Amino acid sequence: MDFISLNLVSVQFCIIIVTLAIIVNIAYSTIQLGISPMPSTKAARTIMVQWAYKYVQDMSLSTPSTKPVAIAELGAGWGGLARQLARQLNQFDSKSTPQSKSIQVIAYEQALCPWLYCCMLQTIAPIKNLEFRKQNFLAQDLTAFSLYLTYLYPQGMQAIAKQRQRQQIQATPLISCAFALPNETLIKKHILQDWLNTPVYWYEGVICQPSANNGLS
Numbered sequence: 001m002d003f004i005s006l007n008l009v010s011v012q013f014c015i016i017i018v019t020l021a022i023i024v025n026i027a028y029s030t031i032q033l034g035i036s037p038m039p040s041t042k043a044a045r046t047i048m049v050q051w052a053y054k055y056v057q058d059m060s061l062s063t064p065s066t067k068p069v070a071i072a073e074l075g076a077g078w079g080g081l082a083r084q085l086a087r088q089l090n091q092f093d094s095k096s097t098p099q100s101k102s103i104q105v106i107a108y109e110q111a112l113c114p115w116l117y118c119c120m121l122q123t124i125a126p127i128k129n130l131e132f133r134k135q136n137f138l139a140q141d142l143t144a145f146s147l148y149l150t151y152l153y154p155q156g157m158q159a160i161a162k163q164r165q166r167q168q169i170q171a172t173p174l175i176s177c178a179f180a181l182p183n184e185t186l187i188k189k190h191i192l193q194d195w196l197n198t199p200v201y202w203y204e205g206v207i208c209q210p211s212a213n214n215g216l217s
């Protein structure tokens, strides 16, 4: 074997090892967190971003101040939704007056590989009002946010409901793709025209009395 073929074999070997490490890491975080970093669909993102944008617009009209508005994405996956939202809100910023709010998007992602990928995208094509945090959002103080977006799974939504109750942030709206939030008031629901007829939910404000089988005791 000459020197060049030996080098090629080493490169191929490294690629296989790195690919396997990524697959194992994603499988591990999926088991640990209860959900894979599966991205939301284009249609789901469009409606979520539209609702968020409209909310920020209405908010800045009703309570004009210089206080920054921050939006949290709870479980960013590969960062597609967070990037689309932050880009859209950047446009809002540039249309606004210097006195109006600057809108930050903080995207929480605990799984290593998706988070590294999000950081890599931020390095290659940075979006100034976007930050990815490698943190378990369930262990964070979320009280400073004005809006939450999420795409999780039923147990994840129950955990968020408990957190909202604990931190008394049920009055702050939450947009959820696909899964409902127990014991909170549904303000609106949009059914996507996809093969699963995926619902997108908007929760806010009035708190329902917990029922016996709510899983929040």
Ligand SMILES: C[S@@+](CC[C@H](N)C(=O)[O-])C[C@H]1O[C@@H](n2cnc3c(N)ncnc32)[C@H](O)[C@@H]1O
Pocket: 029, 033, 035, 036, 037, 038, 039, 040, 073, 074, 075, 076, 077, 078, 079, 080, 081, 108, 109, 110, 111, 114, 135, 136, 137, 138, 150, 151, 152, 156
């Ligand atoms: C279905 S993906 C969301 C994808 C993304 N929001 C989108 O719309 O494209 C759910 C993500 O939430 C992350 N996740 C689940 N529980 C979490 C937690 N407690 N803290 C941080 N991230 C979490 C998972 O690692 C996964 O990447």
